[in-house]
Amino acid sequence: MSENAVNAEELAADRSRMQISDTEVAVEIKSMNKWYGDFHVLRDINLKVMKGERIVVCGPSGSGKSTMIRCINRLEEHQDGQIIVDGNELTNDLKKIDEIRREVGMCFQHFNLFPHLTILENCTLAPIWVRKMPKKEAEEIAMHYLERVKIPEQAGKYPGQLSGGQQQRVAIARSLCMSPKIMLFDEPTSALDPEMIKEVLDVMVGLAEEGMTMVCVTHEMGFARKVANRVIFMDAGQIVEQNEPEAFFTNPQHERTKLFLSQILHH
Amino acid sequence: MANADIFQIRTEEAPKLAAPISTSGVIGWMRQNLFSSIGNTVLTVIGILIAYSLIMPFIQFAIIDAVWTGDDRTACLAVEGAGHAGACWAYVIDYLPQFIYGRYPTEEIYRVNIVYALFVLLLVPLLMPSAPYKGINALLFLVVFPIISYFLLTGLEFGDTVVLPIVETARWGGLLVTLVIAVTGIVASLPLGIALALGRRSNMPIIKMVSVIFIEFWRGVPLITVLFMSSVMLPLFLPEGVTFDKLLRVLIGVTLFSAAYMAEVVRGGLQAIPKGQYEGAMALGLRFWQMMGLIILPQALKLVIPGIVNTFIGLFKDTTLVLIVGMFDLLGQIQSSFSDPNWSTPTQGHTGYLFAAIVFFIFCFGMSRYSIFMENKLHTGHKR
Numbered sequence: 001m002s003e004n005a006v007n008a009e010e011l012a013a014d015r016s017r018m019q020i021s022d023t024e025v026a027v028e029i030k031s032m033n034k035w036y037g038d039f040h041v042l043r044d045i046n047l048k049v050m051k052g053e054r055i056v057v058c059g060p061s062g063s064g065k066s067t068m069i070r071c072i073n074r075l076e077e078h079q080d081g082q083i084i085v086d087g088n089e090l091t092n093d094l095k096k097i098d099e100i101r102r103e104v105g106m107c108f109q110h111f112n113l114f115p116h117l118t119i120l121e122n123c124t125l126a127p128i129w130v131r132k133m134p135k136k137e138a139e140e141i142a143m144h145y146l147e148r149v150k151i152p153e154q155a156g157k158y159p160g161q162l163s164g165g166q167q168q169r170v171a172i173a174r175s176l177c178m179s180p181k182i183m184l185f186d187e188p189t190s191a192l193d194p195e196m197i198k199e200v201l202d203v204m205v206g207l208a209e210e211g212m213t214m215v216c217v218t219h220e221m222g223f224a225r226k227v228a229n230r231v232i233f234m235d236a237g238q239i240v241e242q243n244e245p246e247a248f249f250t251n252p253q254h255e256r257t258k259l260f261l262s263q264i265l266h267h
Numbered sequence: 268m269a270n271a272d273i274f275q276i277r278t279e280e281a282p283k284l285a286a287p288i289s290t291s292g293v294i295g296w297m298r299q300n301l302f303s304s305i306g307n308t309v310l311t312v313i314g315i316l317i318a319y320s321l322i323m324p325f326i327q328f329a330i331i332d333a334v335w336t337g338d339d340r341t342a343c344l345a346v347e348g349a350g351h352a353g354a355c356w357a358y359v360i361d362y363l364p365q366f367i368y369g370r371y372p373t374e375e376i377y378r379v380n381i382v383y384a385l386f387v388l389l390l391v392p393l394l395m396p397s398a399p400y401k402g403i404n405a406l407l408f409l410v411v412f413p414i415i416s417y418f419l420l421t422g423l424e425f426g427d428t429v430v431l432p433i434v435e436t437a438r439w440g441g442l443l444v445t446l447v448i449a450v451t452g453i454v455a456s457l458p459l460g461i462a463l464a465l466g467r468r469s470n471m472p473i474i475k476m477v478s479v480i481f482i483e484f485w486r487g488v489p490l491i492t493v494l495f496m497s498s499v500m501l502p503l504f505l506p507e508g509v510t511f512d513k514l515l516r517v518l519i520g521v522t523l524f525s526a527a528y529m530a531e532v533v534r535g536g537l538q539a540i541p542k543g544q545y546e547g548a549m550a551l552g553l554r555f556w557q558m559m560g561l562i563i564l565p566q567a568l569k570l571v572i573p574g575i576v577n578t579f580i581g582l583f584k585d586t587t588l589v590l591i592v593g594m595f596d597l598l599g600q601i602q603s604s605f606s607d608p609n610w611s612t613p614t615q616g617h618t619g620y621l622f623a624a625i626v627f628f629i630f631c632f633g634m635s636r637y638s639i640f641m642e643n644k645l646h647t648g649h650k651r
Contacts (some may be wrong), residue, residue, distance in 0.1 A: 075546050102552035112547030116566050116647055125561060126551035158647040178551065 019211055020229060021051040025084070026182050026213045027072055032081030034067065041067055042078070043237045049182075054214045056224040056245075059234035060260060065217045068234070069184045072215065073104045086181055102130055105175030109187040111167045113159040113174070119146065120155040123174045131178065138177070145173040149203050165196025172203055183207065185216040219264065225249065233257045328614075329354050329621065336360075343612040354618040358610040366600055366622070369440015375432065378419045379443055385412055386450075394637060396644055409454065420447075436514040440595035442626070447514070448521055448586045448596070449630075453579050455522045460529025461564065467534055478530070485527035490585055493520040498592040517589050525582045532574035536567030569645045576638035580631045598623050 027049040034042040042064050049055055057065045070076040071083060074090055074097045083090045085100045113122050123142035127133040133141075146152045149169035151162075159167055168188055175183060185204065189197045201223050208214055208227040218224070224231050224245050231248040233241045233256075241254045249265075252258045285291075301311045332353025334343045343355035359366070368379050389408040392398035420443075422433035439447070466478030485493075497516040505511075540563055548558040568575070590599035601619040604610070 073550055075549060098552055098554060101550060104550075106550040108543060108546065108550075110543050112543040112550075114544065114547065114562055114566075116569065116645070126553065129557050129561065130552045160647060174551070 019052050024051040025049070026051045026053070026086060027215070028082075028084040029068075029071075030082040030084075032071065032078050032083060034071065034076065034078045034080075041237050042071070045081070045239060047232070047239065049213065049215060051181075051213055052211050053230065054208045054212075054228050055216070055230045055232060056228040057215065057217045057232045057234060058219060058221075058224070058260075059240075063234040064237040065234050066186050069186060069215050069217055072182075072184060073101050073106055075106075098130075102178060103181045104184060105178060105180035105182070106184040107168065107171050107175060107186065107188045109190050111159070111164075111171045111191075113167055113171055115159050118156055118158055119151075119162070119170050122159065122170060123177045126174070127177050142173070142177050145176045146170070148176075148206075149173045150199075163196060164192045165199045168192065168196075168200045169203055172200075172207075176207075182213045182215070185214065185218065187217050187219075189218065189220055221249065221265065233260065235260070327353070328617070339609050340612045340615075343610070343614060352612070352614050354621060355610070355612055355614050356618065358604075358612075358615055359618060359622050361610065362601075362604050365604065366441045366597060368443055369595055369600055370438045371440070371443065372432075372434060372438070375434055378431065378434075382416045382419050385415065386446075413451075436512055439514065441600040442597045444514070444589070444594055445583075445586050445596040445598075448518060448589065449583045451518050452521045452525050452582050452586075456525040456529050456578075456582070457575070459522065459526035461533050461568075463526060463530035464533035464537060465559065467530065468537060482527045482530050485524050486531070490521070490524055490588055491591060493524050494588060494592045496520075513592065513594065517592065517594060521582065521585070525578055525585075528578050528581075529575065532571050532578055533567065535574065536569075536571035537563065539570050540567050569642075572638050572642050572645075576634055579634055583630060583634070584627060597626060 025048060027047070029045050029047040032042060032045040033040070045068060047068075057069065059065050067076055071078050071090075072085060078090075086103050088096055088100055090097065090100060113119075114125070117125065120139060120142055123146065124135065124138040127138040127141060128135055131138075143152055143155065146155055149172055151166055151169055151173075154162060154166060154170070159170065162170065172188075188204070189200050192200065197220070201220060204214070204216070204223065205227055214227075216223070216228075228245050230242055231245050232239055233248070233252075233254070235256050241248070241252065241257045243253075248257075249261065252261055286295075302308045330353075333356050334353060335356050337343060337355075337357035338361075340358075342357050343352060364373075364376070368376050371379055389404065389412055393401070393404050393408055398404070418431065420434070420439070421436070423430040424433055463478050463482055466474045467482065469475045469478070494517060497520040498513055501516060502510065544562055544566065545558065548562045553561065586596050587598040589596050590602070595603060601623050605616055605619060
């Protein structure tokens, strides 16, 4: 992307607005392991995400990136180790799981909007049913976030009538309506046409600038440079390397990282 | 002049003309669809001839030659030398009360009429998407109406005080029995079917096993067997003195039977919902039942409306089978009227069956059209 060439001053200015807490931990994963049947998909994952951090996870397909962040809101179950989200440990306790999911927003590669509900209803559903918010208040909040992702005029339409980029922005607004403490993005731009990627990334950059804790699985390296404070590289179910973005891109240490970066950056 | 061929600027708007007559209007449509080639023209003509030769005799019988008034069979007897006699509608009109109410006591028939009226009054607004107060309406129709109907139809007596004289279900008949069985079956089998479908897809082994066994058992036996078992065999197993009303047993049998079919239809819909919808709902923190009730089932049921209505129509027509356990539904009532010597004519049977066919067709066709209407209404253009 052309935005890769953001100058250093601008980056520094952007960064200064994104405060990272030194003490408050948003997510902590301790020696976590996961298997699909006999297949060991995640191996000894250790990761600590502080409040306000923007983390980009990258790696080849099948490396376990999506599986890892899906463990954070228990869309996937881990078999060994600990995951602590916002002070609560994820166990089989269904109440705890619901509680954690309420505080963790997630955006998917294929948006997963509810096609039988309008855009507004998509956004108000969870606040009304999960947060027990009055309908009117939920609608006001929904309109606020729809304006923020710049599509308030689509509120009465159905997801099927929107473009991919618009749908993904609705999905982000839908998550934000629950005022989450942490946002997870699972390849949010991978299913989009090139023209629409920017509109979604712009929304995500805006979120980061407001200090949202974010964990993004993405291959948008421009985005990683611009907003991430840490880049994590995964391969074969392990975290192979993590570093600040500049160092990560200019001076990768591990052989596997070098190979990966040469594959995605040089063509 | 070569330049003129490649360089062009339009100086005035080209006029907008009406389409040529050959492609628009009735004539255009007929040319395109009926007479587009010699072969198609021949087929069209043959088709019209076949339709004519089938429909004309029917109209001749049902309308032109039909007898509409009369007090007994003499009105409907063929006139000497005039060929076939037409339908004897005078007989149907004379028997209409029996076809609608069975042998329900004449002085109590108003009670059935109230039930019919309530049914229509509550059902019509429930089916109209634009009518307000859906919640209250549904509550009235699904909870209050059955209770009121139960007491209205069967009667209400406390010891010696008679509020409404009791009418035994054995005296019910005709359309009343058909509708009671069909409506109860339809209303009860849908939620039961949904529960079974969810049960069959459950991760909990016992719930799953119970659902599978239930569905496979009821699908594996013919409805006639179910009816026979419920009315002939069941009393043998029950302790002495304990009896269920025969109609109630039939109702339960029919409901469980169609619930098993319904379950499989609904399961088909559930399987068509992408995994992402579950994940989207879970990621927002919705509980299991919220996810099912708000996200998954509305979409799954919409997908299988054709299958659901198919089951409903099948159930409606299967009500005629209750004749074999000695209950007289509409068809049974009509058949039993054939033995009346007062109306015995060569066309009595034809007329009776034609009437039954018309009534059944109206109900089933109505359900079919309504389902198509709902499908279009619920279609939100979300094929992506």
